[in-house]
Amino acid sequence: MTDKTSNQMWGGRFAAGPDAIMEAINASIGFDKRLAVQDIAGSRAHAAMLAATGIISDSDAEAIGEGLLTVLSEMEGGEFTFSTALEDIHMNVEARLKDLIGEPAGRLHTARSRNDQVATDFRLWVRDQIDAVDAALVTLCRAFLAQAEAGADWVMPGFTHLQVAQPVTWGHHMMAYVEMFGRDLGRFRDARARMNECPLGAAALAGTSFPIDREMTARALGFDRPCANSLDAVSDRDFALEFLGAASICAMHLSRLAEELVIWSSAQFRFVRLSDRFSTGSSIMPQKRNPDAAELIRAKTGRIFGAGVALLTVMKGLPLAYSKDMQEDKEQVFDAADNLMLAIAAMAGMVADMAPDRAALEAAAGTGFATATDLADWLVRVRGMPFRDAHHVTGRLVALAEEKGCDLPDLHLADMQAVDSGITDDIFEVLGVHNSVASRTSLGGTAPERVREQIARWKEALK
Numbered sequence: 001m002t003d004k005t006s007n008q009m010w011g012g013r014f015a016a017g018p019d020a021i022m023e024a025i026n027a028s029i030g031f032d033k034r035l036a037v038q039d040i041a042g043s044r045a046h047a048a049m050l051a052a053t054g055i056i057s058d059s060d061a062e063a064i065g066e067g068l069l070t071v072l073s074e075m076e077g078g079e080f081t082f083s084t085a086l087e088d089i090h091m092n093v094e095a096r097l098k099d100l101i102g103e104p105a106g107r108l109h110t111a112r113s114r115n116d117q118v119a120t121d122f123r124l125w126v127r128d129q130i131d132a133v134d135a136a137l138v139t140l141c142r143a144f145l146a147q148a149e150a151g152a153d154w155v156m157p158g159f160t161h162l163q164v165a166q167p168v169t170w171g172h173h174m175m176a177y178v179e180m181f182g183r184d185l186g187r188f189r190d191a192r193a194r195m196n197e198c199p200l201g202a203a204a205l206a207g208t209s210f211p212i213d214r215e216m217t218a219r220a221l222g223f224d225r226p227c228a229n230s231l232d233a234v235s236d237r238d239f240a241l242e243f244l245g246a247a248s249i250c251a252m253h254l255s256r257l258a259e260e261l262v263i264w265s266s267a268q269f270r271f272v273r274l275s276d277r278f279s280t281g282s283s284i285m286p287q288k289r290n291p292d293a294a295e296l297i298r299a300k301t302g303r304i305f306g307a308g309v310a311l312l313t314v315m316k317g318l319p320l321a322y323s324k325d326m327q328e329d330k331e332q333v334f335d336a337a338d339n340l341m342l343a344i345a346a347m348a349g350m351v352a353d354m355a356p357d358r359a360a361l362e363a364a365a366g367t368g369f370a371t372a373t374d375l376a377d378w379l380v381r382v383r384g385m386p387f388r389d390a391h392h393v394t395g396r397l398v399a400l401a402e403e404k405g406c407d408l409p410d411l412h413l414a415d416m417q418a419v420d421s422g423i424t425d426d427i428f429e430v431l432g433v434h435n436s437v438a439s440r441t442s443l444g445g446t447a448p449e450r451v452r453e454q455i456a457r458w459k460e461a462l463k
Contacts, residue, residue: 195239275353
């Protein structure tokens, strides 16, 4: 595309075309061509509204609508040639439309600006991405539900500080992540509801003198309502920031889970075996199965966090309304969205495929004096001790077990009574890991019956 053509698109303001450096820094078509579907949808809705309000003729609107569908077909078929000289997706589409239908193409931009056009396109794109993330998170949660259901009563160690704390069930651990990702679902859905307002018709910043119908275009594009303030409509990028905020929290949850999978699949733990689909071998150590997918998910979190910081930095110093800085709002959102979707999909695959080792989980659950709290609770409940006294007695019993090289359930009753004479045989009923988890029946507890209630509730919620 020649500079002359570019200047014609701009109008008569510039006598000479920009040099190569200015063209390179000014152009966004290299990345904003991803908005093509949304741009064409917005333009078709705008043209239909212009005809309905008598601003352009029905025949022009029909030609524009059909021409835009042709442009979209060319793009989808890989036949469209994008031009850097035309700067962005909006001008590329309009120029091709003019090639196809001639003069009516020039009427499409009546009563709008590239400012409200790009704000609309970008909202549509982020909204579509939220819908895709929503579906991916539901798939991930269902993978956890299947794991939780299979191992609702399997025992494993629960950790604090990565030290054995108390026994829990495998199902309970899996359901903890359902709760986390369920909150992520809520955040994305909240963000979608808040952003679902249409900027189209705000024009450059002040609205327009043409008798447009903004309610019509908002409805046509699936928005709940038009944006209420034209200045805000073209300068707001809160919706993208909120998407990145929700994406960052979700990525953090994915990274925590990835860290657990790295640990659990190690030779030292052997809690789970990841499938070959999500593991790799070593180039020189044939015995190794590396959890590369989990490690890459853990690493991608930094890119997603960085996107949010980058966009906040772009926006933090901008006066109302539009500034060219805002052209830098898309690449990091695109990158974060791509990496989040890839990470969720990979994690859903790993969770669905992973094979927990029930025997290894149960063996580990009984180590590290995991039932010490159960012992202290028994002393409070049966002996009537203040908890601080029970804590002290239990500590002495743990020290005794360490001295004898055994775990609490393996201590003889006489040894226990030497520490506290009131201890009876009944103490052994609470020292087994299965008894421990079965006793945790408080709301949200790890007891299998509570876990199955959680599973049933989430199955219903995710329908």
